[in-house]
Amino acid sequence: MVIEKLAKLVRQNLLPQNRAVTFLEITAVFIWMSSTAVFYLILNDVYEGVEIFAVRNVLLYVASYFVVDGLMFGLLFRNLSELAIKIEGRGIDGAILLPGNTINFLSFRSFQLSSLVQIPIALLIVFLFVKMPVVSFILWVVTLVLGFVLAYLLWIDAIFVSFWVKNENKLTMVVEELAQIGVFPMQVYLNSFVIFFFGPFLLISSASAYSVLMGNQGVIWVVQVCAIVVLFLLRQLLFNLGIKRYRR
Amino acid sequence: MRSSFLLQFRENFTDPAYYFKQLLKLSLPAFVLFFWIYLSGQGIVSVGAETLVGYFFGIAAFNYLFTYVVAAKILEETFTEKSSVMLLKSGRFIINLVKKTLIPEVVNGLLLIVLYFVFINVAGIVDLIGTSEIIILLGVANLGYFLFCFNMAIFCKLIKLDTYADFSMRYIGFTFNGSYIPYVLTGTFWLGVITATPFFMSGAPFQIVFGNDFWSLLVPLLVHVIVQAVISVTVLKAYKLIVRL
Numbered sequence: 001m002v003i004e005k006l007a008k009l010v011r012q013n014l015l016p017q018n019r020a021v022t023f024l025e026i027t028a029v030f031i032w033m034s035s036t037a038v039f040y041l042i043l044n045d046v047y048e049g050v051e052i053f054a055v056r057n058v059l060l061y062v063a064s065y066f067v068v069d070g071l072m073f074g075l076l077f078r079n080l081s082e083l084a085i086k087i088e089g090r091g092i093d094g095a096i097l098l099p100g101n102t103i104n105f106l107s108f109r110s111f112q113l114s115s116l117v118q119i120p121i122a123l124l125i126v127f128l129f130v131k132m133p134v135v136s137f138i139l140w141v142v143t144l145v146l147g148f149v150l151a152y153l154l155w156i157d158a159i160f161v162s163f164w165v166k167n168e169n170k171l172t173m174v175v176e177e178l179a180q181i182g183v184f185p186m187q188v189y190l191n192s193f194v195i196f197f198f199g200p201f202l203l204i205s206s207a208s209a210y211s212v213l214m215g216n217q218g219v220i221w222v223v224q225v226c227a228i229v230v231l232f233l234l235r236q237l238l239f240n241l242g243i244k245r246y247r248r
Numbered sequence: 249m250r251s252s253f254l255l256q257f258r259e260n261f262t263d264p265a266y267y268f269k270q271l272l273k274l275s276l277p278a279f280v281l282f283f284w285i286y287l288s289g290q291g292i293v294s295v296g297a298e299t300l301v302g303y304f305f306g307i308a309a310f311n312y313l314f315t316y317v318v319a320a321k322i323l324e325e326t327f328t329e330k331s332s333v334m335l336l337k338s339g340r341f342i343i344n345l346v347k348k349t350l351i352p353e354v355v356n357g358l359l360l361i362v363l364y365f366v367f368i369n370v371a372g373i374v375d376l377i378g379t380s381e382i383i384i385l386l387g388v389a390n391l392g393y394f395l396f397c398f399n400m401a402i403f404c405k406l407i408k409l410d411t412y413a414d415f416s417m418r419y420i421g422f423t424f425n426g427s428y429i430p431y432v433l434t435g436t437f438w439l440g441v442i443t444a445t446p447f448f449m450s451g452a453p454f455q456i457v458f459g460n461d462f463w464s465l466l467v468p469l470l471v472h473v474i475v476q477a478v479i480s481v482t483v484l485k486a487y488k489l490i491v492r493l
Contacts (some may be wrong), residue, residue, distance in 0.1 A: 024407065039428055042438045050292055165265070174272050181279040188286040189279070198279055 005111065013113045025114035033118060036062055036183055052185050057213060059129050063122040064144060064209040065182040070118030071148045072155070072179070074111055080155055084169045087162045090246065132212060139217040143208035146224040151179060151204045153231035160235065163242030179204050186210035203227055256355050270359055277308045280428055293433050299458060302373040303430050306454045309360040310386060311427050321349035322394070326401035342398070342480075350394060378457050385453035385469070392473030393449045395480045402483045406490065426451020432459040443468045446476065 013022040040058040047053055086092045126132070132140065158171040181189075181198055182205035189195050189202060203224050211220040260266040281304040287293045288300060325345055354361075365382075368374050374382065426448075431439055432455060442448055443465065452469045456462055 021408065042429060042434070045438065046434055046436055047287075047292055052287075052292075170269070170272075174276070177276050178279070184279065184283050188283050192282060192286075194278070194282050197275070201279075 006116075009111050009113050022113065026117050029114050029117055033062075033066055033121065036065070039183075052187070056130055057185070057209075059125055060209040060212060061183060061185060061206065063125045063130065064140075064147075064205040065180075066118045066122040067144050068147050068151060068182065068205040068208075069179070070115050070122065072151050072176075073115035074113070074119070075116075076152060076155060077115070078112055080159060080172065081169060084159045084162055084172055087159065087242075087246075088166050088169075092246070136212055136217075140208055140212050143211050143217060143220055143224065144205065146221065146228065147204040147208055149228055150200065150224060150231065151175075153228060153235055154179075154200055154204075157231060157234050157238055160238035160242050163238070163245050182206045200227055200231070253351060253355050256352060257358065260356060260359070266356075266359075269356075273360060274305075274308050277304050277311075277427060280304065284430060284433070295430075295433055298371060299373060299432070300430065302368050302371060303426075303432065303454055303458055305364050305367060306382070307427050307451070309357065309364040310390070310453075311450050321353065322397040323401045323404065325349060326398070326405055345398065346394075374457060382453050382457050385456055385466075388473060389449045389452045389469055392446075392469070392476050395473070395476040396446045396449065399476060399479045399483050402487055406487065426455055430458075431455035431465075446472055448472065449476075 012018065040053065040062065044053045044055060044058065051057070083092075126137070126140075155172055155175050158175045161167070161171055162169075178198070178201045181201045184206060186202050186206040187210065189198055195202070203220075207220045207224065211217040281300060284293065284295075284300050284304075285297050288295060288297055322345060325348060365379060368382075369376070369379060429442070431442065431451065434442075439461075449469060449472050452465060456465045456469070459465070
């Protein structure tokens with residue numbers, strides 16, 4: 001079903017009336033990816049010999065970030081933005097009355113091709129330039145999937161705050177922007193008090209790259225799963241309390 | 249109009265959500281700041297933590313205001329149906345754009361702006377002359393950045409690319425305006441490359457004052473502002489011609 005949906009998405013985006021916009025959107029995505037790569041190119045050039053800016057390490061951080069970013073924006077962005085607007089505008093009656101887990105359905109209802117394009121590009125970067133053993137690659141992918149689930153839960157928890165506080169979708173924007181910490185090496189924040197604030201955001205993608213470089217995927221998985229459990233419980237709590245308030 | 253800005257100013261200070269929003273604004277560049285403080289602590293960069301805090305506090309107070317909010321509002325205002333008509337009376341449109349996008353956001357950002365100037369003076373990072381330089385440079389640089397945002401908005405409107413316009417401006421803007429790379433730390437030809445991009449404008453005041461390259465950065469800044477002004481006039485004329493065709 002997912003493959004069918006993706007195929008339909010590609011066909012729709014390549015229709016003559018949509019081709020120009022699709023091309024421009026994909027170009028914008030290339031420019032974003034390049035600007036991040038150039039950021040590190042500059043640091044690698046200016047601070048030669050510094051291990052934290054070694055090309056292999058940097059490409060792994062950038063590729064990890066863009067895989068999860070591609071999933072976030074390709075699968076979630078439009079849907080969650082619409083959900084946030086509906087919650088603030090008190091327009092989710094239709095969603096609540098439907099059977100089953102409609103919030104999950106609404107979160108993944110439609111995809112965005114241009115953001116999904118980041119994923120194969122990021123994977124190609126890893127194949128060509130990072131060259132890790134197959135087992136490491138599979139373990140890396142698992143940490144990225146867990147990171148994506150974390151990102152979804154962080155995002156949706158921020159949206160459910162809208163049941164109480166109207167924020168014109170600004171909280172979700174904050175989550176998006178803080179997720180950009182994934183571009184930076186995790187070891188920078190590990191021994192500092194800020195890990196308590198940025199921790200969940202580091203687990204989205206930076207931790208995946210870190211786990212490959214340190215060879216400690218098992219530890220990262222455990223931390224990610226614990227964070228997912230906490231955020232999931234928070235999601236359930238916020239949703240149930242939020243719906244009660246909405247119905248009042 | 250003046251009284252509504254004063255009202256907005258007074259309301260901000262009695263609204264707890266306003267203080268929370270300012271805290272959020274500070275948190276966004278915090279992870280970049282800690283990245284550079286880490287490098288400073290490792291001896292990789294030679295600039296002290298105090299200067300870095302002063303630099304990034306300025307980024308939080310101003311760059312986020314312009315790169316985030318004002319750019320997004322300009323794009324939003326330019327993409328409305330009403331703007332298509334208003335753009336044909338260009339002078340009025342720009343005046344309305346300043347009133348609707350720039351001034352309210354500057355009023356909202358006043359708390360961080362004032363705190364920033366108090367901090368850099370009390371911490372001894374800049375003196376009164378340095379403070380005056382920053383204020384003048386901020387006026388010049390952000391005028392240029394405002395015109396750049398407007399030009400991008402018109403360009404995106406002409407090519408019908410509204411979906412990613414504000415995100416692109418934000419993402420690329422952050423990478424190259426000093427929000428990610430404090431120019432004070434670069435001493436290579438990359439500084440010239442970054443200086444050549446229009447995104448340089450919003451970070452220029454801090455680089456010029458915190459760094460030691462006053463004239464070699466001031467001149468490119470002024471060139472950028474003039475170029476954006478010329479582009480604004482040209483783009484508006486082009487828009488009117490295209491719309492009338």
